[in-house]
Amino acid sequence: MxxxxxxxxxxxxxxxxxxxxxxxxxxxxxxxxxxxxxxPERFYNKVDNQLKLNRKILKEYNKGGKVTVRAEMLLKLGFDPNFFTHYWKNQKDDVYLFVYEYGFLTRKENGKEKYVLVIWQDYMIKNPKQSKIN
Incomplete structure (x- = not known):
């Protein structure tokens, strides 16, 4: 049968x-x-895909090591600042959020939101205020 x-x-x-x-x-x-x-897409896949997209966008816009860009430009491309891998706090208490080796700091200039984009530097790891999210 x-x-x-x-x-x-x-x-x-x-x-x-x-x-x-x-x-x-x-x-x-x-x-x-x-x-x-x-x-439906699993949670892990959503997070992983967003981190990959964020890294790709930050890498594309940060060719010089330290760059300032309008937030709306990155957000239009799908960048989501809520997804990051770790953060670093400098001596002025500015908190840089990092997606792997590419970081960003949110700033307001002339009423517009901007991101200061940086690349991870060796001196950042020696800072006792530096922390990672587990």
Missing amino acids: RLYKKCLHCGKELEGRTDKKFCDPQCKSSFQYQKEKER
Whole structure:
């Protein structure tokens, strides 16, 4: 007695074992891929994808080591300042948020929000105020 009469992916008539669900490995793979695509994205994937995007944007805009850019430019590209890997506080108590080796500091200048972009420096690790989020 056959459990499935047709391939779950393409609908072809099945031959062979009675518990067969797919006509070939490609249909099985395609079926699993479609099924996985329909599931909501897992939290870990959302965080990881946003961190990767943030790093890519910061890297693209920080070619000189220290740059100031309008926040709206980065936000339009999908940058989300709530996703970062660690922070560093300087002696003036400015808190730089970092996405791996690329950091940013939020500033208001002339009523507009801006980001000061920096790259991680060796001296930052020696600062006792530097901390990482676990």
